[in-house]
Amino acid sequence: MKLRNYILRRLLLLIPVILGVLVLVFIISYVIPADPARAWAGPKARPEQVEALRERYHLNDPVYLQIYYYLKSLILHFDLGVSATSGRPVLTDLKAFFPATFELAFFAFVLAIVIGIPLGVVSALRRNKPTDHFSRVVALTGVSTPLFWSALLMQFFFYYKLRWVPAFGRSVVEINRYTGFILLDSVLNWNWSAFGDAATRLILPAVTLAFYTMGYLVRITRGSMLEVLESEYVVTAKAKGLPARIVIYRHALKNAIIPPITVLGVTFGWLLGGTVLLETIFSWPGMGRYAAGSIVQVDLPAMVGFTLVAATVMILSNLVVDIFYSIIDPRVRVGGKTR
Amino acid sequence: MRLPEGFLFTSRYRILKRRLHPITKEFGLTLYVLRKSTLAVIGALLVGMFLFLAIFGSRVAPYDPYEVKIKERFIPPSKAHWFGTDKMGRDVLSRMLFGARYSIRAGLIVLVIAVPIGVLLGGIAGLFGGWRDEVIMRFTDVFLAFPSLILAMSFSAALGPSLFNAMIALSIVWWPMYTRLIRGQALSVRETDYVEAARSRGAGNWYLVRRHILPNCLSPILVTLTLDMGWIITATAALSFLGFGAQPPLPEWGRMVSDGRIYLMQAWWVSVFPGLGIAMTVLGFNLLGDGIRDALDPKLRRITEVKWKQRTFS
Numbered sequence: 001m002k003l004r005n006y007i008l009r010r011l012l013l014l015i016p017v018i019l020g021v022l023v024l025v026f027i028i029s030y031v032i033p034a035d036p037a038r039a040w041a042g043p044k045a046r047p048e049q050v051e052a053l054r055e056r057y058h059l060n061d062p063v064y065l066q067i068y069y070y071l072k073s074l075i076l077h078f079d080l081g082v083s084a085t086s087g088r089p090v091l092t093d094l095k096a097f098f099p100a101t102f103e104l105a106f107f108a109f110v111l112a113i114v115i116g117i118p119l120g121v122v123s124a125l126r127r128n129k130p131t132d133h134f135s136r137v138v139a140l141t142g143v144s145t146p147l148f149w150s151a152l153l154m155q156f157f158f159y160y161k162l163r164w165v166p167a168f169g170r171s172v173v174e175i176n177r178y179t180g181f182i183l184l185d186s187v188l189n190w191n192w193s194a195f196g197d198a199a200t201r202l203i204l205p206a207v208t209l210a211f212y213t214m215g216y217l218v219r220i221t222r223g224s225m226l227e228v229l230e231s232e233y234v235v236t237a238k239a240k241g242l243p244a245r246i247v248i249y250r251h252a253l254k255n256a257i258i259p260p261i262t263v264l265g266v267t268f269g270w271l272l273g274g275t276v277l278l279e280t281i282f283s284w285p286g287m288g289r290y291a292a293g294s295i296v297q298v299d300l301p302a303m304v305g306f307t308l309v310a311a312t313v314m315i316l317s318n319l320v321v322d323i324f325y326s327i328i329d330p331r332v333r334v335g336g337k338t339r
Numbered sequence: 340m341r342l343p344e345g346f347l348f349t350s351r352y353r354i355l356k357r358r359l360h361p362i363t364k365e366f367g368l369t370l371y372v373l374r375k376s377t378l379a380v381i382g383a384l385l386v387g388m389f390l391f392l393a394i395f396g397s398r399v400a401p402y403d404p405y406e407v408k409i410k411e412r413f414i415p416p417s418k419a420h421w422f423g424t425d426k427m428g429r430d431v432l433s434r435m436l437f438g439a440r441y442s443i444r445a446g447l448i449v450l451v452i453a454v455p456i457g458v459l460l461g462g463i464a465g466l467f468g469g470w471r472d473e474v475i476m477r478f479t480d481v482f483l484a485f486p487s488l489i490l491a492m493s494f495s496a497a498l499g500p501s502l503f504n505a506m507i508a509l510s511i512v513w514w515p516m517y518t519r520l521i522r523g524q525a526l527s528v529r530e531t532d533y534v535e536a537a538r539s540r541g542a543g544n545w546y547l548v549r550r551h552i553l554p555n556c557l558s559p560i561l562v563t564l565t566l567d568m569g570w571i572i573t574a575t576a577a578l579s580f581l582g583f584g585a586q587p588p589l590p591e592w593g594r595m596v597s598d599g600r601i602y603l604m605q606a607w608w609v610s611v612f613p614g615l616g617i618a619m620t621v622l623g624f625n626l627l628g629d630g631i632r633d634a635l636d637p638k639l640r641r642i643t644e645v646k647w648k649q650r651t652f653s
Contacts (some may be wrong), residue, residue, distance in 0.1 A: 016477060017477070017480050017481055017484050018484075020477070020478070020480070020481030020484075021481055021484055021485065024482075024485075025493070028493050028494060029495045029497070030496045031497050032496070033573055063575060091650075140625060140626070141618075141622075141624060142620040143621075144569065144575045144618050144622035144625050145595070145618045145621075146576055146577065146596075146598075146617050146618060146621070147612060148577055148580045148593070148596065148614075148616065149610075149614030149615075149618065151599060152596065152603060152610055152611075152614065153611070153614075154608055155603065156603055156604075160603065160604050166458075168632055175462075177586055195355075195515075202647070217645060269486065270486065270487075272486055272615045274486075274488065276486075276489060276581070277488070277580070277581065278490075280581065281600075288489075289562075291489055291492075292492065292581060295492050295493055295583075296496065298496070303493065306489075307485060307489070307493075309486060310486050310489065311483065311484040312482075314484050314485075314486065315484055
């Protein structure tokens with residue numbers, strides 16, 4: 001089948017990009033003026049200890065050898081190395097932190113889609129009416145407000161002032177961790193108080209992130225819907241006397257939805273990056289905070305591991321969008337020419 | 340027969356004027372369309388105010404932004420201190436007035452570095468295609484595969500955290516977006532009939548770039564530039580907020596938000612006002628960018644052109 005070939009080809013193309021990402025990260029780490037080994041060993045370390053660390057992480061070797069060693073252990077043993085600061089394998093760390101970030105980004109993503117796309121559509125349908133003005137103001141505020149500032153405001157109002165929801169950390173209720181996704185785990189445990197706790201802690205960061213992303217989606221949806229509404233086939237459909245409902249859902253929406261979907265892939269990858277700020281502010285134990293910490297402490301293996309995961313997620317989400325895109329739009333059949 | 344000096348001058352001037360006429364005419368129309376949109380005017384006013392503060396802010400500031408007065412710490416907003424004072428008794432308003440210039444400088448420097456790189460690489464990739472396109476775009480893909488904030492953080496950490504290095508880091512992160520934009524634009528212009536016609540007349544690559552590709556890329560670039568000023572200002576502030584940009588006691592707005600963060604409960608004004616400043620500035624650039632986009636949109640433009648002509652020529 002053509003689709004399968006296309007996916008395979010895209011997955012193969014992932015390899016050079018990942019390689020490029022690796023090279024880039026190693027080059028960055030190479031130009032860092034600070035001596036990583038000295039930073040890891042701590043201020044009281046003896047020179048032999050620093051030297052041992054340097055030996056262990058191949059810091060004395062040139063960059064291309066470092067990349068070679070890294071790739072060798074990655075491919076042969078699926079080993080991402082050991083974090084220089086936490087002392088645990090990077091893979092273990094990432095496995096522990098990834099679900100938290102994914103949970104946050106996923107709910108923000110869903111919330112942004114569920115609210116943003118309909119709002120954009122309604123805004124276009126009621127062009128220049130109060131509804132339109134309202135949704136445009138919401139969208140513009142969302143896009144213009146710096147994420148870290150809106151997060152602080154949310155904390156201030158809904159936690160400090162109103163005391164409605166907790167503002168720091170992830171759920172602490174002890175449950176069996178099957179998947180690492182707390183909401184899912186608490187359902188699997190049939191533990192509803194844990195579910196409630198996890199959900200209330202998720203609300204503030206997820207809403208903040210969703211608000212930011214939503215603005216972007218509203219603007220794109222509105223623009224593309226307006227364009228489609230002016231097109232000839234919509235005018236024809238209206239002129240034929242088709243009910244408004246059918247014109248909107250059958251004719252207009254189907255075509256107007258394509259541009260917002262194309263940006264979704266970028267948006268999701270971008271959400272994963274944007275969580276750095278939110279995780280820092282909301283003390284959310286996720287990958288973003290891990291990455292920020294590892295950058296501060298020049299923890300090379302952790303940095304490289306994180307970037308690999310982030311880049312892979314970013315590329316995969318773009319791939320998913322491209323596939324989805326071809327399902328909706330028959331003109332863009334992937335994997336070859338249509339005729 | 341010798342012609343008088345003035346004759347030559349006038350004729351040259353006339354030729355120049357006639358040549359420039361399409362541009363000046365279009366520019367006048369653009370300004371008119373912009374002025375007709377309330378939101379674009381609000382955006383322009385916000386941007387104008389912000390530029391004014393960036394240039395003259397330090398002169399109108401009522402207090403010294405660096406002077407520490409521990410006794411006057413955390414004074415709530417009052418007549419003497421409109422935006423209150425921070426943990427060291429420094430006037431928040433004065434610090435913000437001094438800080439406006441850092442944001443605008445960051446935006447300009449990043450654009451000045453990133454846009455030429457993006458235009459050059461995107462232009463080469465889009466115009467020549469083939470292996471050059473492949474190499475440039477794969478290289479660009481690598482940069483785009485990173486979450487941009489994380490990449491900027493790594494570069495800033497590698498260079499040593501400071502406001503200037505944060506700007507350099509953001510420039511390194513920003514150029515791929517322009518490369519993509521310009522490449523797409525060049526590709527679509529390359530396929531048009533008028534480029535085909537020029538080519539069949541024997542026009543060279545350089546002529547095509549000068550007469551067709553660049554003018555057609557100009558309006559999307561202009562819109563992106565305006566919207567991106569807002570993005571870059573936010574990104575710089577975010578880097579500073581995380582500690583990868585401006586270092587204390589520099590009154591950069593993102594840094595000020597981060598400094599006030601732990602005192603949010605007892606002194607909300609320390610964080611809230613600088614953040615509001617960033618939000619308003621970004622809002623201004625967004626409104627103006629949207630306005631410019633609408634003004635350059637051929638469809639909307641022709642509708643307004645009729646009104647414009649009626650106004651000018653009646």
